[in-house]
Amino acid sequence: MASALTTARNPLVIPVVALAVLFGALPPFVSTYELSLANEVLIFALLAMSIDVLAGYAGRVSLGHGAIFGISTYVVIYWTSIMGGSAWVGCLLGIVAATLAAGIFALLAARVSGVYFLLLTLALGMIVWGVCLRWTSVTGGENGIRGSGRPDIIADPTVFYYLTLATVLALTVVIWRFVHSPFGLTLRGIRDSESRMRSLGYGVATHILLAFTITGFFAGVAGALYALFNNFVSPSTVQLAQSVEGLLMAIIGGIGTLFGSFIGAAAIILLENFVSQYTERWQMILGFTFIGAMIFAPEGILGGLRKLFARRTGQQRADSKV
Amino acid sequence: MSGLNLVQVLNGLTFAALLFIVASGFTLIFGLLRIVNLAHGALYLFGGYIGYTVVGATGNFVLGVLASMVSIAGLGLFIDQALLRFVRGFPLREVLLTLGVAFVLNDLALVIWGGDTFSVQIPEFLRGAVRIGGVFYPKYRLFVLFLGILTFIALWFLINKTRLGALIRAGVDDAEMVEAMGINIRRVFLATSMLGTSLAGLGGTVGGAFLTLYPTADSEILVFSLAIVIIGGSGSLVGAAVGALLVGMLNTIGQVMFPELAYFVIFGPMAVLLAFRPMGLFGRAS
Numbered sequence: 001m002a003s004a005l006t007t008a009r010n011p012l013v014i015p016v017v018a019l020a021v022l023f024g025a026l027p028p029f030v031s032t033y034e035l036s037l038a039n040e041v042l043i044f045a046l047l048a049m050s051i052d053v054l055a056g057y058a059g060r061v062s063l064g065h066g067a068i069f070g071i072s073t074y075v076v077i078y079w080t081s082i083m084g085g086s087a088w089v090g091c092l093l094g095i096v097a098a099t100l101a102a103g104i105f106a107l108l109a110a111r112v113s114g115v116y117f118l119l120l121t122l123a124l125g126m127i128v129w130g131v132c133l134r135w136t137s138v139t140g141g142e143n144g145i146r147g148s149g150r151p152d153i154i155a156d157p158t159v160f161y162y163l164t165l166a167t168v169l170a171l172t173v174v175i176w177r178f179v180h181s182p183f184g185l186t187l188r189g190i191r192d193s194e195s196r197m198r199s200l201g202y203g204v205a206t207h208i209l210l211a212f213t214i215t216g217f218f219a220g221v222a223g224a225l226y227a228l229f230n231n232f233v234s235p236s237t238v239q240l241a242q243s244v245e246g247l248l249m250a251i252i253g254g255i256g257t258l259f260g261s262f263i264g265a266a267a268i269i270l271l272e273n274f275v276s277q278y279t280e281r282w283q284m285i286l287g288f289t290f291i292g293a294m295i296f297a298p299e300g301i302l303g304g305l306r307k308l309f310a311r312r313t314g315q316q317r318a319d320s321k322v
Numbered sequence: 323m324s325g326l327n328l329v330q331v332l333n334g335l336t337f338a339a340l341l342f343i344v345a346s347g348f349t350l351i352f353g354l355l356r357i358v359n360l361a362h363g364a365l366y367l368f369g370g371y372i373g374y375t376v377v378g379a380t381g382n383f384v385l386g387v388l389a390s391m392v393s394i395a396g397l398g399l400f401i402d403q404a405l406l407r408f409v410r411g412f413p414l415r416e417v418l419l420t421l422g423v424a425f426v427l428n429d430l431a432l433v434i435w436g437g438d439t440f441s442v443q444i445p446e447f448l449r450g451a452v453r454i455g456g457v458f459y460p461k462y463r464l465f466v467l468f469l470g471i472l473t474f475i476a477l478w479f480l481i482n483k484t485r486l487g488a489l490i491r492a493g494v495d496d497a498e499m500v501e502a503m504g505i506n507i508r509r510v511f512l513a514t515s516m517l518g519t520s521l522a523g524l525g526g527t528v529g530g531a532f533l534t535l536y537p538t539a540d541s542e543i544l545v546f547s548l549a550i551v552i553i554g555g556s557g558s559l560v561g562a563a564v565g566a567l568l569v570g571m572l573n574t575i576g577q578v579m580f581p582e583l584a585y586f587v588i589f590g591p592m593a594v595l596l597a598f599r600p601m602g603l604f605g606r607a608s
Contacts, residue, residue, distance in 0.1 A: 061414055063421075108593055111600045115358050115413050122360075123548040123592070126541060130585030137582060240541065244421060251418075281433070287425030294419040295408045 012176050015259045016169060023165050027158045036229075037273060039161050041265045042168045043225045048249035048261035049175055050218035055247070056256025057179045058211050059191030060113060064105050064121030065219045066242030067128035070233070072098035072223025074132065074139065077233040081148040087228065088151070094227065095220040101128070102216015103209075110209040113194065125243055133235040144234025147227060154228070164225055171218060176258060178214065187211055245286065251293055254303030263301050328457050330574055336463040338570025339470025340529045344543055345550040346477055346562045347521030353494050353557015354514045356413060360420040361401060363544030364427035365522040369394040370535040371435045373527025374442045383445035390523040397427075398519025402512065424540070432537055442531040466528055473521070474563055481559060490514055494557050546573075549588050553595055555605020564603060 026038055047069050054060045072094035079090035109120045132139045139145065154160045178184055189197045190204050198204055227233065236242075249268050253260025268289075275285050293300075299307060348362045359365075369390040377386035401423055409415040444462050451458040481487040489510045492500045501507045525543070526535075533539065549569050554561025569588050576587030595603065 061418075108596045111596070115356075115417055116600070118414065118417055119358060119548055120552060120596070123545060123552060124589075126545040126548075127585055127589050130542070130545065131583060134585060135582045241425070244425070247418075281429055283432075284426050284429035287422040287427075287429065290422030290425065291405060291419055294415045294422065295405070298412075298415055 012173065016173060016176075019172070019259075019262060020165070020169055024162075027161060032157055035157055035161055037269060039157070039164050039229055041262070041269050042161075042164045043222050043229060044246065044249060044269060045262045045265040046168045046171060046222040046225070047219055047246045048253065048265050049172065049258055050215040050222065051243075051246050052250040052253075052255060052258055052261055053175060053179055053215045053218070054211060055250060056258070057184055057191060058187040058208060060109075060117050060208060060212070061247065062109075062121040062212070062215075063118055063240065063243045063247065064109075064125035064128075065215070066240065066244070066246055067125035067238045068098045068102050068105070068216050068219045069223035069226065069246070070132070070238030070242060071101045071128060072220040073227040073230070073233045073237050074145075076224050076227035077145045077147045077231075078138070080227075081145055084148075086151070091224040091228070094224040095217060098220025098223055099213060099217045102219070103213040105216070106209045106212030110205040110212065122240070122243075125238070126240060129235055129238045129240065132238050139235070142235060144232060144237075147231035147233070149231060150228050160228065164229070167221065167225065171221060172258070175218060179258065183207070183210075241283070241286065244290065248286070248290055248293065250300075251298070252289075252300050254300030254306065257300070257302040257306065260300055260302035267301075328455050329459060330578055331571075332454075332459055332463065332467075334571040334574030335567075336467045336470075336532075337574060338566045339467045340525060340533070341543075341546050341550060341570050342470045342563055342566035343473050343521055343528065344525035345547040345554075345566055346473065346559060347518035347525070348547045349551050349554065349557055349559070349562045350477075350490075350514055350521075351518040352551060354490055354497075355511050357406065357515075358413075358417045358420070359398075359401075359518070360417060360544065361423040361427060362519075362522050362547060363540035363542075364424040364431070365394050365397060365519055366526040366529070366543045367535060367537075367540035368397065368427055368431055369523030369526030370442065370530035370539070371431055371440070371526070372523070374440050374530055374535060375435075377443050377527070381443070383443070383448075386442065387524060387527045390527045391520040392523075394523030394526070395516040395520035398515055398522075399512065401519075402515050424544075428537065428540055431540075435535075437537050439534050439536040440530070441534045442527055444531050460532075463532060466532065469528060470566075473524075474559070477559055486510070486513060545585075546588070549592055551602070552592055553602055555602025558602070558604035561602060561604030 023038060023042065027035060030038070047065065051062055051065050054062050075094040075097040076087070076090040079085045079093055080087050105121060105124050108124065109117055112120060133141060135141075149155065150160060154163050179187070186197065186202055186207055189202070190207060194204055226237070245268060249264035250261055251264065252267050253262065253264030271285070271289070272282055275282055297304060344362070344366055348359065351357055351359050351362075372393050373386040373390035376389040377383055380386070401420070405419060405423065406416055409419055448462045448465050451460050452464065481490060489500065489505060489507075493507055493510055497507050500510075529543075546569055550562055550565035553568060554563075554565030568591055572587050572591060573584055576584035580587070599605070
């Protein structure tokens with residue numbers, strides 16, 4: 001066990017320290033606007049990681065996590081601006097709401113896999129979107145709700161940036177430990193052979209249910225951070241494009257690599273920002289990027305590198321599901 | 323519930339008929355090709371816009387319907403031949419690719435037709451209302467109901483009584499075996515794919531005349547289609563019909579009883595059904 005721990009810890013320390021140094025050293029060198037981009041990258045990396053846990057480790061590709069993320073954002077903004085409550089309690093409520101929503105999604109989706117799972121999470125996510133769009137008296141409909149600003153302690157963008165960085169890195173460690181725990185290994189077993197795990201006596205549906213709910217918690221934290229960051233919420237926060245962007249980030253980074261989510265999030269957000277300077281056709285670019293990624297690079301950046309590395313060292317690696 | 327009068331029942335039925343037209347195409351492709359075409363909603367919207375443009379230019383409704391069916395079938399062919407061929411055999415990559423296509427098409431529609439709401443012009447002889455059971459009801463919506471039933475009968479006949487239908491059914495069960503019998507299953511696939519997408523075009527033009535066309539209409543139709551296929555089971559025509567009736571009626575009841583939460587109402591039956599039959603009412607485990 002001791003040796004397992006040390007070998008298991010080593011690959012974690014380097015990327016986390018690297019991320020901490022890279023993102024931590026950023027503030028003095030960049031403009032406020034660029035800092036807000038980096039902040040957004042961190043938040044979406046967390047969302048992408050929550051999707052990656054299911055897609056890369058449990059073999060379940062979800063298109064509902066954007067909605068779970070957005071539920072948290074809605075609750076935080078609603079609590080702080082309509083109810084006039086404190087932002088911290090709001091965040092807590094938002095995260096709880098997202099986790100609960102994920103639990104409900106999971107109850108329905110845990111028994112199916114593959115394309116059916118994707119469809120079901122897609123449909124559930126879009127129902128959330130539909131409700132947010134039409135339930136005007138609560139959600140403000142298409143106009144959305146404006147927040148009441150961040151609490152004074154974290155009002156400064158740099159302070160808030162460090163809070164985001166600390167939260168995201170801490171959760172990265174948690175997620176990493178989670179997928180490398182016995183529970184995580186069981187998830188991987190389910191990904192590779194559901195029937196074998198079943199005959200070994202593992203409750204497949206229970207594991208997926210738990211994993212889905214836990215990833216909902218991570219997405220909820222990301223959503224709460226986004227509420228503090230953006231200070232505004234509208235149906236576009238819960239729309240399908242949100243789930244799609246999150247998934248695309250996980251895919252671009254490399255499904256099942258976890259740290260790839262940071263690369264993917266940075267790539268997509270920088271691309272979106274770059275493209276937006278020249279054209280309003282981001283949706284189209286997003287669509288083309290998705291098509292391109294599916295045809296040319298389904299393993300993503302880290303996945304591709306890892307495969308290359310594995311081939312050189314002659315190691316065998318299970319193919320990712322996407 | 324007492325507030326549900328004949329007009330609302332008819333509204334539910336006509337909406338269900340339109341949903342059936344769209345969802346039957348979706349389920350056909352899903353059942354045979356095992357491809358979940360998430361661009362189906364976008365194809366619906368695109369078809370609607372094309373129908374709107376053609377009807378507006380020529381004043382001929384039938385021509386508009388045909389134009390949208392043919393062009394959407396062509397688009398379906400393009401998606402299948404130019405894009406999906408690269409990812410065949412990877413179901414998840416196929417689905418996600420069609421999702422990318424949906425984003426591109428939706429944005430393209432926004433570029434071409436803008437963000438305004440359009441309504442396909444209704445032909446002269448279908449305008450106005452007729453009297454049924456003491457209420458006046460728009461002729462056009464009854465026509466949609468009729469068209470939905472006609473589509474069901476035509477598809478049922480096609481699937482159950484023709485050679486192509488026999489091949490489709492055989493292909494659903496075991497595509498490899500059909501191929502081994504010396505039949506070019508790829509051509510059957512292509513025909514089904516074009517038939518399925520042309521139904522999206524039909525739905526777009528017909529639906530665009532009473533539901534109107536606007537940039538998020540594709541997502542809404544897609545959710546309904548998904549719900550119908552989840553409820554009815556993939557590849558089942560009867561399942562799509564039952565699902566469409568259920569979703570169409572529930573949506574109407576929902577709109578009457580909880581106007582703001584109508585969307586949530588279709589979630590109920592989906593949830594109950596999934597708890598007991600994850601593959602849908604008429605679906606079979608593959």
